[in-house]
Amino acid sequence: AQTVTQSQPEMSVQEAETVTLSCTYDTSESDYYLFWYKQPPSRQMILVIRQEAYKQQNATENRFSVNFQKAAKSFSLKISDSQLGDAAMYFCAYRKRGGSEKLVFGKGTKLTVNP
Amino acid sequence: GAGVSQTPSNKVTEKGKYVELRCDPISGHTALYWYRQSLGQGPEFLIYFQGTGAADDSGLPNDRFFAVRPEGSVSTLKIQRTERGDSAVYLCASSLQGEQYFGPGTRLTVT
Numbered sequence: 001a002q003t004v005t006q007s008q009p010e011m012s013v014q015e016a017e018t019v020t021l022s023c024t025y026d027t028s029e030s031d032y033y034l035f036w037y038k039q040p041p042s043r044q045m046i047l048v049i050r051q052e053a054y055k056q057q058n059a060t061e062n063r064f065s066v067n068f069q070k071a072a073k074s075f076s077l078k079i080s081d082s083q084l085g086d087a088a089m090y091f092c093a094y095r096k097r098g099g100s101e102k103l104v105f106g107k108g109t110k111l112t113v114n115p
Numbered sequence: 116g117a118g119v120s121q122t123p124s125n126k127v128t129e130k131g132k133y134v135e136l137r138c139d140p141i142s143g144h145t146a147l148y149w150y151r152q153s154l155g156q157g158p159e160f161l162i163y164f165q166g167t168g169a170a171d172d173s174g175l176p177n178d179r180f181f182a183v184r185p186e187g188s189v190s191t192l193k194i195q196r197t198e199r200g201d202s203a204v205y206l207c208a209s210s211l212q213g214e215q216y217f218g219p220g221t222r223l224t225v226t
Contacts, residue, residue: 004157043220043222044217044219045206045208050214093157099171102148102171103208107157108157
C-alpha cells in the first residue's frame with residue numbers, strides 16, 4: 001500500500017521569508033502524481049501544485065515550487081516570499097495513475113506565518 | 116461555474132442515530148470521491164463513484180457506511196447507528212479528468 005509521510009507537524013516562517021515543507025512517500029508504482037494541497041480554516045482543500053512522476057523537471061507555480069527526488073521518494077514544497085495568507089495546513093498527497101485514482105494524504109503540516 | 120457544495124455544513128447527532136450527508140459535484144464531473152478527515156489527520160479515502168456506480172468502496176470502514184449516486188450527479192453518504200468515533204469532517208471531491216476539486220466538507224459530531 002502507498003503511504004505518505006510528513007515529518008513536520010508544525011512549521012513557522014517570517015513574512016517575506018522562504019520555508020520548505022518535507023514529504024516522503026512509499027510506492028512500488030512507476031506512474032503516479034504527487035500533490036501539495038492547502039487547507040485553510042474554511043476546510044476547503046485547495047490544490048497548490050502537482051508533479052507527474054515521469055517528469056524530471058520540478059513543478060513551479062508562482063511562489064511555490066517543489067523539489068522532486070524520485071529515487072529518494074521525496075517531494076518537498078518551497079514557499080518563497082511567504083505571505084500572511086499562506087498560513088494553513090498543508091497536505092502532501094499521492095495518486096496512482098489509473099484505477100480509482102484515489103488520493104493518499106499525509107498527516108499535514110501546520111504553517112504559521114509571522115508578521 | 117459553481118464549485119463542489121456539501122450540505123449540511125455541520126451536523127450534530129446522538130450516538131445510534133442515522134445521518135445523511137449530501138454532495139453536489141461540479142456539473143459534468145463524472146467521478147466523485149468521499150474522504151473522511153479525523154482531527155489532526157489527513158483525509159482518508161472512503162469511496163469512489165464513476166457515474167452512478169461505486170467503482171471502489173474499499174475505504175468504507177464497515178457496513179454502517181453506505182453511499183449512493185443514483186443519477187450520476189448528487190451523492191449521499193449514509194451512516195447508520197452512528198458512533199462517537201464517526202465524528203470527523205467528511206469531504207467530497209469531484210473530477211472530470213484528473214484533478215479532484217474539493218467541497219468545504221461536513222463536520223459531523225456524534226455526541
